[in-house]
Structures are given as C-alpha cells and as structure tokens.
Amino acid sequence: MLSVLAIIHRCSIASGFLFSAAVFGLVCGCTKPQDPVFVESQRAKKLVPEIRQAIKTELANKFGTVPNPDCPSWFPIERGGIEGKIRSVKERTEDGRIVRLKIRYSGEAPEVVAGDVVEILLDPETILEAELEAAEDGRISAAYPYKVKVAEFNKISGVITLAEPLCELAEKGSPCVVKPNETLRTGRELYKHYCQKCHAATGDGNGPQAHMLKPKPRDLRLGVVKYTTTKANCKASSEDLRILLKGGIPGTAMPAFQILGNHEIDALVQYTKYLSMRGEIERGLCIESEIDFSQAALDEQLAEAESEQERKAIKKQFQKEVDEFLKIDFPEIAYDISADVAEKWAQADDPDCQFEVPGSRPEGTAPSKAEPSISSLANGKILYLSTSTQCASCHGLTGKGDGDQVSKVQKRPDGSDYDEPGLHDIWGNVVVPRDLTYGVFHGASNPDEETSHAVYRAIATGVKGTPMPAYGAKGLTQDQIWDLVNYVFYLAGEYKDVDPESLDVEPKSE
Numbered sequence: 001m002l003s004v005l006a007i008i009h010r011c012s013i014a015s016g017f018l019f020s021a022a023v024f025g026l027v028c029g030c031t032k033p034q035d036p037v038f039v040e041s042q043r044a045k046k047l048v049p050e051i052r053q054a055i056k057t058e059l060a061n062k063f064g065t066v067p068n069p070d071c072p073s074w075f076p077i078e079r080g081g082i083e084g085k086i087r088s089v090k091e092r093t094e095d096g097r098i099v100r101l102k103i104r105y106s107g108e109a110p111e112v113v114a115g116d117v118v119e120i121l122l123d124p125e126t127i128l129e130a131e132l133e134a135a136e137d138g139r140i141s142a143a144y145p146y147k148v149k150v151a152e153f154n155k156i157s158g159v160i161t162l163a164e165p166l167c168e169l170a171e172k173g174s175p176c177v178v179k180p181n182e183t184l185r186t187g188r189e190l191y192k193h194y195c196q197k198c199h200a201a202t203g204d205g206n207g208p209q210a211h212m213l214k215p216k217p218r219d220l221r222l223g224v225v226k227y228t229t230t231k232a233n234c235k236a237s238s239e240d241l242r243i244l245l246k247g248g249i250p251g252t253a254m255p256a257f258q259i260l261g262n263h264e265i266d267a268l269v270q271y272t273k274y275l276s277m278r279g280e281i282e283r284g285l286c287i288e289s290e291i292d293f294s295q296a297a298l299d300e301q302l303a304e305a306e307s308e309q310e311r312k313a314i315k316k317q318f319q320k321e322v323d324e325f326l327k328i329d330f331p332e333i334a335y336d337i338s339a340d341v342a343e344k345w346a347q348a349d350d351p352d353c354q355f356e357v358p359g360s361r362p363e364g365t366a367p368s369k370a371e372p373s374i375s376s377l378a379n380g381k382i383l384y385l386s387t388s389t390q391c392a393s394c395h396g397l398t399g400k401g402d403g404d405q406v407s408k409v410q411k412r413p414d415g416s417d418y419d420e421p422g423l424h425d426i427w428g429n430v431v432v433p434r435d436l437t438y439g440v441f442h443g444a445s446n447p448d449e450e451t452s453h454a455v456y457r458a459i460a461t462g463v464k465g466t467p468m469p470a471y472g473a474k475g476l477t478q479d480q481i482w483d484l485v486n487y488v489f490y491l492a493g494e495y496k497d498v499d500p501e502s503l504d505v506e507p508k509s510e
C-alpha cells in the first residue's frame, strides 16, 4: 500500500491523473467496504481538476488513507514504529538498490511479518531536492520509494526481504523504522469507534450526529483548538488534548472519555493531530492555488474570449501555467506549508508556549489589588462594564450572553456581511458569548485544576478561533484579570451574600 502511494506521488509529477485514479480504485477495492474515505474540502472543490488531483495526491502521499494512516517521519506526531539503522545489505538490484537487508534496532527487535513496512528516514529537504531535480528532467525521484513492504522475514537470521527495492538514497547505516504508523493505526481504530459519529472520518465535524448538536462538533481541519493552556498565539499542547479527551468539554456534547486508558488517549491525541495537520495542509494548498487556478478564474477568462479560437488559446495557456505550477512551485509550496504546520504543532509542546496562571484567586470581598480603595468584586464590575474591555457588549449587562453584538449583523474577514446576525467563529458558525450566569465553563475540563484558573485563562488568552479577546495582550494587569474572574463568579451567583448596591462604588483616587 505505502509503496503504491509512492507511485501515486510520481504520477503527480508526470501528471498521471487517470493512472493514479485507477490505483486509488484498487486501494479502495482491497479494503473493508465499511471503511470511509477522506472527503475533499469545499474549498478544494472550487479548483480546476488537475490542481484538485495534485492536492489529493499530495495528501495521500503524506497521510495515507483512512484505513492506512501515514505521516512523514519528521512531523511532530508520535506515529509509532521501531527505529534502527541498516546494519548489513544482503542483496541489491543491478542498479544497486537494496532488496535484502538486516537492521540493527535501537530497542528490542520486533516481530516482523510479510506486509509490514520498512521506511528509510530521509530528511524533508533531501526529499524535496530529489523531487525537484527529478521533475526537471522527467525522471522518478531518487527518494522514492522510501517506504517498502516486507515480502519475507527470516526469524533465525533476522534478514528482511523487501517486496520491491528501496530508493537510491538508502544505504548501509541509513536510519530506518519498521512498522511505522502503528500508533496512528491504533488511533484510527479508536477514533472510528468513539469520535467518528460526531467529527466524521476526515475530521470535518460533519459526522452523522452532528446536525443535532449545538455547538457543532469541531472541524479539526483548521488545527485550532479553543480551550488550551497555551498562550494566545500557540496551538494546543499534547497535554491539552489529553486533558480534553479525558475531561470532555463541560456544557457541550463533547464527551469525557474516562473509560479509556492512558495508552488509548495518547493514540487518540496523535490521531487528532494527524487529522488536524492533514486538514491544515489541504487548506494551505488550496489558499496558495486558488488565486490563479480556481475553476472560476478560468471561467472568467474564457467568458472574455470573443471566438472559439481565442477560447482554445486561453485554455492552452492556462494548461501551460497549471503544468508549470505543478512541476516547479507545487512541491516547494507543499514543503513550506508542511514545515510550517509541523513547526507550529511542535512549538505548542515547548514550555515557552505554556501559559501559567499567575498566583491564585483573591477573596472577592477583600480590597482589590488593582484598586485598593474598593473590593475586588466592585473593581471587577467596573472593568466588566468599561468601554475599554467591552465585556458587556457581548456577554450583556447581567452576563446572560445577550449583549448588543449578538443581534448585530457582523462582517466576514473579507468584508462581506454574514447571513445570520451574531458573532461568528473562524469555522463560520454563529458563536454565542457564554451565558456567565450558568457558571459552566467550557475550558474547565481538567478536574485537577481550579475552575477559576480556566476562567482566568479565558480572559487572559481568549478563546481561540472565537471573538472572545485575549485581554492579557490588551494590557489588563494580572490583578485586574483576577478582579474580573471574581466578577464572573459573582454573575454566576457565587456571592449571594453580597449586596449588589455595594458594588456600585467609585474608586477613590489618591
């Protein structure tokens, strides 16, 4: 299977649309019928067929298929597998490529069976270079195939016979991995069982149960997680995803998977990242391609043609540009986007990305540290109603989530009006500011953490992908944020003994 993907990849360069479609057919034919396939995004469907196919091929090459997930070794995904180095070469083809070999494993030697995969670990720059060089003179890249199936394994000698020769770049000493993607495969099985009905096989959030739910299951393909413990500009950390899956999202349909063991949760975390990165790369490739190669762009050009001859010339020119784009720019763009996505996910696990909630929640009725002449609650109220924070414009004067902005028609990033009034998130869905009077906080999935910390984080770092701003970056101090946290709990009914009028006080300036 994996070597088939490598073949498909070559086709993208040789523009073998029909051939790779046929290979896809074969691949699908030999898997269980109930296995779904990855679906193309709406955005990709607007591109001309050659570009759509190139994106599909790129994704299949990097990420495999639903039943056979795959990902580049350099992605920050723990995909599984046993690492080692080629220890000795037992047989080569006439042109010197390895077909029989022994591996020195860095850990315990694995049980290998026919059909397992051996992958040579090539760094991404080497692959890109070899690809571009090959595209230039119409050859098959020297970097393919770097993943090959095992035909036979001799248990006594440990010699592996491969089903086809490895790429030219494999040699004695090359780092390699046997059975890559085992964790991803486990993740896939668990995902199918526990997540697919809501998030769908592709992670687009359109599972069969999705239409009944509000908020809708997340479309994972944007790679944005709302409730994290990371800074506003960072992605979710692996630990965030673990806590999310264990604790669910309070107040939504996203369940807490407490029945799953740590090993299973970990596999699901990797699979969630896998679907996210796959989606982000598809999106990135669409954004880069759609300016010039959307079907609409071609149709617009054709509409201006005054004769059949002119139409033909336009088509020919367009085709030439498509071919050049696919041969020269596309591999580099795909590399840049992948490297960028991979780096951002890797960074999220870096301690630098972690947002530490400073200190702990002060007493609400005690003097505010930010405005010592009044209580923390009173100062929280002033801040909540102030024109600089605008909390009330979204959450409403009493925190019911019914501020003015909820009934206004808002603008899309491109300047056009949304169809429905109300705030929208980056997924294009209407998002209602939290009704703070319920006291249920979606970011509070960690049972080992004070709820006040989740509220602090929401105010300081915002809720990612939504209009809820990150006030830490807007200049609110830590003490001010704690006062707001207290006021949020006041709105949720926590300070029943406090006389509401006692909060309507002005700070005495020194």
Ligand code: HEC
Binding pocket: 191, 194, 195, 196, 197, 198, 199, 209, 213, 214, 215, 216, 217, 218, 220, 224, 225, 226, 227, 228, 244, 245, 249, 252, 253, 254, 255, 257, 268, 272, 442
């Ligand atoms: C019953 C439906 C349902 C099932 C089953 C389900 N989810 Fe969700 N999931 C949701 C909903 C709804 C949301 C969005 C909640 C929101 O917007 O606050 C969500 C959100 C998420 C998010 C985004 C969290 C964030 O902070 O933005 C991730 C990641 C996720 N789910 C992964 C999974 C995984 C992995 C599984 C399986 C182990 C799973 N979900 C199972 C409904 C579901």
Ligand code: HEC
Binding pocket: 226, 227, 384, 389, 390, 391, 392, 393, 394, 395, 405, 423, 431, 432, 433, 434, 440, 441, 442, 443, 444, 454, 455, 458, 459, 463, 466, 467, 468, 469, 471, 484, 488
């Ligand atoms: C532009 C509109 C807007 C403004 C201004 C705004 N919020 Fe929000 N807020 C939202 C939205 C939308 C959500 C829900 C996001 C989601 O979870 O999907 C939210 C969520 C929240 C949450 C819930 C977090 C959780 O974990 O459930 C809290 C608490 C909150 N806001 C407090 C505040 C405070 C305090 C202020 C002012 C300092 C404020 N908000 C200003 C729109 C806004």
